[in-house]
Amino acid sequence: xxxxxxxxxxxxxxxxxxxxxxxxxxxxxxxxxxxxxxxxxxxxxxxxxxxxxxxxxxxxxxxxxxxxxxxxxxxxxxxxxxxxxxxxxxxxxxxxxxxxxxxxxxxxxxxxxxxxxxxxxxxxxxxxxxxxxxxxxxxxxxxxxxxxxxxxxxxxxxxxxxxxxxxxxxxxxxxxxxxxxxxxxxxxxxxxxxxxxxxxxxxxxxxxxxxxxxxxxxxxxxxxxxxxxxxxxxxxxxxxxxxxxxxxxxxxxxxxxxxxxxxxxxxxxxxxxxxxxxxxxxxxxxxxxxxxxxxxxxxxxxxxxxxxxxxxxxxxxxxxxxxxxxxxxxxxxxxxxxxxxxxxxxxxxxxxxxxxxxxxxxxxxxxxxxxxxxxxxxxxxxxxxxxxxxxxxxxxxxxxxxxxxxxxxxxxxxxxxx
Ligand code: HEM
Numbered sequence: 471x472x473x474x475x476x477x478x479x480x481x482x483x484x485x486x487x488x489x490x491x492x493x494x495x496x497x498x499x500x501x502x503x504x505x506x507x508x509x510x511x512x513x514x515x516x517x518x519x520x521x522x523x524x525x526x527x528x529x530x531x532x533x534x535x536x537x538x539x540x541x542x543x544x545x546x547x548x549x550x551x552x553x554x555x556x557x558x559x560x561x562x563x564x565x566x567x568x569x570x571x572x573x574x575x576x577x578x579x580x581x582x583x584x585x586x587x588x589x590x591x592x593x594x595x596x597x598x599x600x601x602x603x604x605x606x607x608x609x610x611x612x613x614x615x616x617x618x619x620x621x622x623x624x625x626x627x628x629x630x631x632x633x634x635x636x637x638x639x640x641x642x643x644x645x646x647x648x649x650x651x652x653x654x655x656x657x658x659x660x661x662x663x664x665x666x667x668x669x670x671x672x673x674x675x676x677x678x679x680x681x682x683x684x685x686x687x688x689x690x691x692x693x694x695x696x697x698x699x700x701x702x703x704x705x706x707x708x709x710x711x712x713x714x715x716x717x718x719x720x721x722x723x724x725x726x727x728x729x730x731x732x733x734x735x736x737x738x739x740x741x742x743x744x745x746x747x748x749x750x751x752x753x754x755x756x757x758x759x760x761x762x763x764x765x766x767x768x769x770x771x772x773x774x775x776x777x778x779x780x781x782x783x784x785x786x787x788x789x790x791x792x793x794x795x796x797x798x799x800x801x802x803x804x805x806x807x808x809x810x811x812x813x814x815x816x817x818x819x820x821x822x823x824x825x826x827x828x829x830x831x832x833x834x835x836x837x838x839x840x841x842x843x844x845x846x847x848x849x850x851x852x853x854x855x856x857x858x859x860x861x862x863x864x865x866x867x868x869x870x871x872x873x874x875x876x877x878x879x880x881x882x883x884x885x886x887x888x
Pocket of ligand 1: 575577729778830838
């Protein structure tokens with residue numbers, strides 16, 4: 471497929487942000503804090519809005535509200551739901567994302583999920599991670615900073631010029647895609663995840679990506695290299711190998727799962743640091759604080775605040791009866807602000823005692839890319855601190871703000887440096 475196939479007047483990122491509630495919900499956390507203490511697991515009324523993937527109302531989803539719609543708000547409720555994949559199924563994703571992603575590990579339950587996760591995980595080994603950091607991620611980050619660092623005005627928008635584009639380029643390079651295909655890959659992949667409001671466009675993008683990847687997979691099956699597609703084409707577990715369709719479903723998932731999230735989480739962390747300059751100074755002076763700064767950014771403003779499950783049998787969470795077939799919105803954002811676990815949870819504080827947050831979920835579907843995400847964020851932040859001395863918010867620009875109902879990030883991060 472040629473890059474010219476793509477309609478240039480259409481900006482999928484604008485579309486995606488509009489649909490995902492960017493700019494609509496500025497700060498949902500005070501609302502969560504009101505509900506959580508009384509309703510750690512809340513049965514939602516027939517006409518109550520639910521914060522769930524696909525939009526803040528679930529009317530467009532094939533859900534039978536009469537069976538039961540619940541939101542897990544507390545840390546304990548969220549953890550209980552996520553860790554028990556037998557009681558809380560991921561199959562509901564098949565009706566939403568599955569239509570365009572294909573049958574990916576996101577919507578699989580055990581034992582199928584375990585087998586396929588074992589197969590795709592082979593491409594994300596510790597050794598691969600070390601090589602990617604050394605040979606790929608640093609270069610990609612530096613190329614983006616090179617494009618603006620020598621600007622006489624010493625002024626840039628770190629979202630548009632760094633955090634938004636770099637994770638997409640990282641994924642494209644991990645897959646070994648030719649550079650020239652990058653704009654096409656990016657657009658098609660974002661069109662796929664905009665399925666909630668542009669289904670026809672998403673379906674044709676999904677087919678286009680299948681055609682594009684099939685040709686690459688066929689080539690890598692014959693001439694394997696060391697990229698992710700080659701590893702997936704060769705992966706074998708208990709006598710099973712991945713078919714082209716299975717590899718494609720995983721590849722279609724990688725961009726929304728890996729680039730949307732990393733762009734948003736690294737932007738949110740930078741926002742937390744830029745608006746708390748004493749913490750930024752502390753990190754600049756002592757880089758051993760980097761891991762705890764990254765975890766605090768993920769706790770404080772996780773890029774994706776709600777995921778979903780379906781109760782596979784009658785069960786109980788925090789003393790609340792949940793009948794089989796109920797839809798459960800799993801509010802990761804609220805869990806990460808549970809006052810029973812963190813003091814002053816609304817504050818960004820890289821010095822707080824370390825506790826396991828739930829930004830990467832928990833249990834069998836816990837994020838497959840969490841080591842990659844942490845490494846990408848560490849490399850990006852390190853290069854930003856090293857190459858942009860005296861980094862601070864641009865005093866002449868509108869102050870940045872994080873917004874979004876489900877996916878959260880600042881729309882821009884205007885900065886200056888010395
Ligand atoms: C800070 C960045 C990231 C965050 C906050 C994040 C968050 C999550 C969450 C919450 C889930 C669970 C979804 C569910 O079960 O409903 C998940 C799953 C997943 N993530 Fe990430 N993710 C991030 C980065 C990445 C990256 C870089 C990759 C690239 C490899 C990735 C690949 C995946 C995959 C493949 C799954 C599905 C795992 C499964 O179903 O077993 N993620 N992620």
